[in-house]
Amino acid sequence: MTELLVGTKKGLFVLEGEPGEGFEITARAFAGEPVEYAMRDPRSGRILAAVTSAFYGPKLHYAEDADGEWEQATGVALPDGRNEALARLWVIVAGEDGTLYMGGDPGVLFTSQDGGASWSIVRSLWDHPTRPDWQPGGGGLCLHSIVPWPGEPERLALAMSAVGVWLTDDGMRTWRHGNDGLAPRYVPEGTDPGMTLCVHDLHRAARRPERMFMQFHGGVYRSDDAGASWTDIGAGLPSDFGFPMVLDPADPDSAYVIPLTADMDRTTPDGRVRVYETRDAGETWTARGDGLPSEHAYLTVLRQALDRTGSGDALELYFGATSGAVYASGDAGASWSAAAEHLPPVYSVRTA
Amino acid sequence: MTTVRLREPLKRLAGGRADHELEGATVVDVLAALEREQPALAGWILDERGHLRRHINVYVGGERGAADTRVAAGDRVDVLPAISGGAR
Numbered sequence: 001m002t003e004l005l006v007g008t009k010k011g012l013f014v015l016e017g018e019p020g021e022g023f024e025i026t027a028r029a030f031a032g033e034p035v036e037y038a039m040r041d042p043r044s045g046r047i048l049a050a051v052t053s054a055f056y057g058p059k060l061h062y063a064e065d066a067d068g069e070w071e072q073a074t075g076v077a078l079p080d081g082r083n084e085a086l087a088r089l090w091v092i093v094a095g096e097d098g099t100l101y102m103g104g105d106p107g108v109l110f111t112s113q114d115g116g117a118s119w120s121i122v123r124s125l126w127d128h129p130t131r132p133d134w135q136p137g138g139g140g141l142c143l144h145s146i147v148p149w150p151g152e153p154e155r156l157a158l159a160m161s162a163v164g165v166w167l168t169d170d171g172m173r174t175w176r177h178g179n180d181g182l183a184p185r186y187v188p189e190g191t192d193p194g195m196t197l198c199v200h201d202l203h204r205a206a207r208r209p210e211r212m213f214m215q216f217h218g219g220v221y222r223s224d225d226a227g228a229s230w231t232d233i234g235a236g237l238p239s240d241f242g243f244p245m246v247l248d249p250a251d252p253d254s255a256y257v258i259p260l261t262a263d264m265d266r267t268t269p270d271g272r273v274r275v276y277e278t279r280d281a282g283e284t285w286t287a288r289g290d291g292l293p294s295e296h297a298y299l300t301v302l303r304q305a306l307d308r309t310g311s312g313d314a315l316e317l318y319f320g321a322t323s324g325a326v327y328a329s330g331d332a333g334a335s336w337s338a339a340a341e342h343l344p345p346v347y348s349v350r351t352a
Numbered sequence: 353m354t355t356v357r358l359r360e361p362l363k364r365l366a367g368g369r370a371d372h373e374l375e376g377a378t379v380v381d382v383l384a385a386l387e388r389e390q391p392a393l394a395g396w397i398l399d400e401r402g403h404l405r406r407h408i409n410v411y412v413g414g415e416r417g418a419a420d421t422r423v424a425a426g427d428r429v430d431v432l433p434a435i436s437g438g439a440r
Contacts (some may be wrong), residue, residue, distance in 0.1 A: 005439045012389045053408045054359075055433040072392070254407035 002309060003352040004318055005047065005066075006326060007035035010344035012049050014066045019316055019330030023339035027066035037233075037304055039092050040352035041100060044115030047352075048073075050089035058089050060103070062116045066348035075119035076110065077209040079126065087216075091304065092116070096153040103143030107134055107160050109172075120174050125158075129340075135196045137161035142302055145202035146275075148187070149209050157202060157212065157227050164197030167227050178223070183229035185218045186263075201245045201303055202227075205252035211281075213255045215245045220257060222282050225297035233282025238269045248315050248332065253281040256288075257335060258301045258319060267298035275317065275333050292327060300321050304348035320346030354382045355428045361430060362397065366390040379410050379429055380419040402416060407434045 004015040004023065012035040017023030029035075030051050039047040047066055052058040060073040078086050085103040095101055100112040102119065108126060110119040134141060142161050149155035154171040154345035157178065165178035180196050187193050198217035213233075214221040218241050220234035234240030239259040255278050260266045268274070274289035293299070299321035306319040315332040322345040329336045343348040353373040363370050367390065374389070376382035384402060387394045397408055404410065405418040411430040413423050423429060 055405065057399060057405055059395070077395055080400070083401055085401055085403070 005038040005350045006128045007038045007348035008344040008346050009034050012038050012290035019328040020337050028067045037348045039350040042099050048092050049114045052088050058086050090142045090144040095148045101146040105140040107143050133195050134163045137198045147204045159199035159202040164200035165227050178227035192344045200243045203247050204250035208252035211252050216348050236285040243303040246308045250311035254279050266300050271296050272298045273299050277333050279303040305346050307349050307351050309351035318349050320349045354423045357430045358385050379417050379421045391430040407436050409434045
């Protein structure tokens with residue numbers, strides 16, 4: 001049985017089931033409210049849900065179960081001193097040592113040591129001297145990817161739209177960029193992009209941590225030096241524009257992406273929904289669409305709406321679309337079935 | 353004293369009480385006083401800067417007000433979600 005936490009424009013939905021055998025909606029919380037991200041902390045077992053009410057602003061809530069009592073987390077706000085307010089929470093990631101990390105807009109990182117009940121802002125990033133030069137993307141100045149290093153809690157990578165990759169090796173005391181090789185097409189050729197690097201998603205290969213994969217705003221990249229430099233590997237895709245990405249933790253040469261037509265047409269190409277898989281570190285890509293809509297299907301799959309559980313032959317993949325559909329594969333993408341078809345627009349999908 | 357009147361979900365966060373008697377010269381003053389008296393409301397009506405959230409409306413004595421609208425003893429400030437927020 002796999003539990004899916006699906007954040008939508010109109011609430012959090014909990015789905016339980018098995019790929020190919022169907023899923024049931026077992027709970028709904030925050031009805032009517034945008035739930036941009038929800039995950040279950042593997043250490044505490046709590047569900048954490050980021051909710052941005054159009055009226056009351058972004059809040060983080062936690063509960064043991066979605067239909068239980070929710071409490072509001074504390075410390076989820078910007079410090080005094082600047083004329084800015086927290087706009088949105090984008091991602092929550094469990095770290096190596098029990099730390100929870102949370103990224104938000106405007107380019108803010110929080111940590112929690114108590115399972116998400118209370119949070120502190122990471123001042124080294126908040127006070128970074130380059131911050132005045134940071135440029136927001138279309139979704140805001142969103143810190144959307146937080147990538148721990150297995151077994152080494154001092155090392156962390158972040159990605160932010162449209163600032164690029166930040167790397168730390170000293171427990172977040174200092175940060176350095178990891179943007180060499182990224183070639184944005186939205187600035188004139190030969191122009192230094194500075195800090196206008198619109199990373200869409202960032203992941204690390206569990207069994208070879210110095211290898212990372214990135215979905216960029218036009219471009220899919222691989223790094224073999226822990227994010228210091230990047231090589232474009234998107235040539236075999238129908239489009240190298242897209243948002244989410246996952247890796248098979250058993251295979252450091254693997255990655256899955258969901259191409260969208262282009263930045264000006266963020267729908268699945270040619271009306272066909274297909275996930276693309278590489279097993280050779282991006283040399284070649286294979287379409288995985290058996291069971292997915294194959295005609296007249298113009299879906300948009302957002303940044304946090306693809307996730308996995310298991311690995312190897314037992315790799316399960318799940319993604320949701322703004323159409324309200326959620327799709328499931330229990331065989332590493334070889335075949336797919338619908339887990340839900342009529343949810344509100346899906347913002348995030350996380351397995352638990 | 354000025355009365356701030358809340359509806360759900362703000363009322364629930366404020367101990368289940370709709371009406372709160374508060375001191376202050378302006379709308380934002382009494383709302384800040386409300387946050388101090390009811391810490392669970394912090395960040396819900398005013399953001400970290402102390403600004404009235406964009407899709408919150410306030411009415412003073414039945415008239416549409418703003419953050420800097422002056423209030424007097426005996427006034428009632430109603431805090432309501434704006435219909436504009438429903439666009440999301």
